[in-house]
Amino acid sequence: MFALAKARASPIAFVLLKELQTYGEPTVKRRAAPSAAVLTATATLLLTACGGGKDSSGSDGRIVGADTTRPTAASPSVSASGKAGRPKIVLPSDLTLVFVDTRTGNSTKDAVLADNAERMRAVDAAITGTDPQGRGIAFYNTGKALEAAQSWVAGFEQAGATLTGVARYYDRTVTLTSKTAATLSFCADESKGFSKDKKTNKIARTPVTKNSYVLYETSLDKNSDGVWQTSQIISARGATKCRT
Numbered sequence: 001m002f003a004l005a006k007a008r009a010s011p012i013a014f015v016l017l018k019e020l021q022t023y024g025e026p027t028v029k030r031r032a033a034p035s036a037a038v039l040t041a042t043a044t045l046l047l048t049a050c051g052g053g054k055d056s057s058g059s060d061g062r063i064v065g066a067d068t069t070r071p072t073a074a075s076p077s078v079s080a081s082g083k084a085g086r087p088k089i090v091l092p093s094d095l096t097l098v099f100v101d102t103r104t105g106n107s108t109k110d111a112v113l114a115d116n117a118e119r120m121r122a123v124d125a126a127i128t129g130t131d132p133q134g135r136g137i138a139f140y141n142t143g144k145a146l147e148a149a150q151s152w153v154a155g156f157e158q159a160g161a162t163l164t165g166v167a168r169y170y171d172r173t174v175t176l177t178s179k180t181a182a183t184l185s186f187c188a189d190e191s192k193g194f195s196k197d198k199k200t201n202k203i204a205r206t207p208v209t210k211n212s213y214v215l216y217e218t219s220l221d222k223n224s225d226g227v228w229q230t231s232q233i234i235s236a237r238g239a240t241k242c243r244t
Contacts, residue, residue: 087139089121090130095163097121100170109174112182115228126153128162142229165193180222187242188214215239
């Protein structure tokens with residue numbers, strides 16, 4: 001198991017600490033074979049590794065078709081992943097992730113969507129301290145994505161920051177490339193998600209701009225236990241597709 005206390009944040013992670021004032025993960029330009037330490041993509045709130053490709057710059061009630069746990073002020077949000085062997089992902093009561101398009105009619109694609117959602121929740125659980133050992137991150141990430149996730153979480157720890165608010169994930173499209181490989185693209189609305197100082201509880205509220213909307217392109221691989229693990233995420237802030 002990967003313990004976050006032992007994870008080393010890369011120099012790149014600290015250069016990107018200024019991006020912790022936004023809700024999700026930082027964005028980077030997509031380059032061929034970059035360092036695994038480069039932090040990119042989601043949420044999430046979210047963390048992973050860059051891959052080759054083009055350049056990139058970088059909710060809120062119940063939604064039809066959305067999969068979300070609406071917590072009360074007194075109780076944390078708990079994921080529905082109660083299957084044997086799967087870690088239970090718990091989020092603090094002031095943080096909500098909303099996932100739209102959770103059913104496609106194809107059981108394999110639905111499994112990809114479900115494990116991607118748990119991956120995004122796992123990253124935030126590690127950042128907010130509800131999963132300090134990073135069990136969810138290790139379960140739902142692999143390879144460079146896992147390394148970058150640990151570095152991103154370590155960056156939040158170094159900055160004394162956590163997350164609060166609401167993030168919505170939508171336009172989620174799965175393409176199955178083989179029996180054990182898939183790609184998933186989706187958008188994130190981070191306009192109502194913010195970073196928060198752990199000591200003072202001061203929320204770094206940022207204005208809503210085009211960069212509040214992020215396009216994610218991810219790769220997932222199915223392991224021997226049947227878990228669709230994220231192996232790569234690339235993100236682009238301000239993507240037109242996510243603002244229309």
